[in-house]
Amino acid sequence: MDDGDIAVRNVTYRRFVELGRAPTIEETAGAAGLSGDEVTRAWVRLHEAHALVLASNATEIRMANPFSAVTTAHRVFAADRWWFANCAWDAFGICAALDVDGRIETSCPDCSEPIALDVRDKRSDDESLVFLCPLPAARWWDDIGFT
């Protein structure tokens, strides 16, 4: 991952937020002034460096962490639209990345009870909640989709 790859990464994230969804290769290439092949190769290097996560076809974004490109159980309303997060940690991360307050809707992984909370000034309005991190840090990237 070199400076050119980081520039592609930053354009990819910018377009993700502008569009409210993951940009395609063509949309990223247009914004970056590169060819589709150049963006594809950069995305693969960024995926290998854990700077984003590609879908199994290696031509679409699966995660621009903390944002998810696919539907998940973790929804966040922030900056006037709904987003999907990859996990509860990332749900707070979306508010953090956008630097705004927000609302998180998710569910308890233990009992499936719906959970809704507001994030105000970087804090949850319900401080009774707890977060379970299921894997040790050394294994987070073994299977980031599961993590």
Place this chain on the structure above:
Amino acid sequence: MPVATLSALAHAWWGDRLRPDWRPHTKAQNQAILDGLGLIGEFWRLP
């Protein structure tokens, strides 16, 4: 972990992700975030 810790972790970890000058965190930077929130020990040791 308490949700207050989770939110603090998320803001420290992800807060810079949309900055135009974003650069990858080093392992030491990320470990320092965990350590600073009391997330210490082998479970929280980054590879």
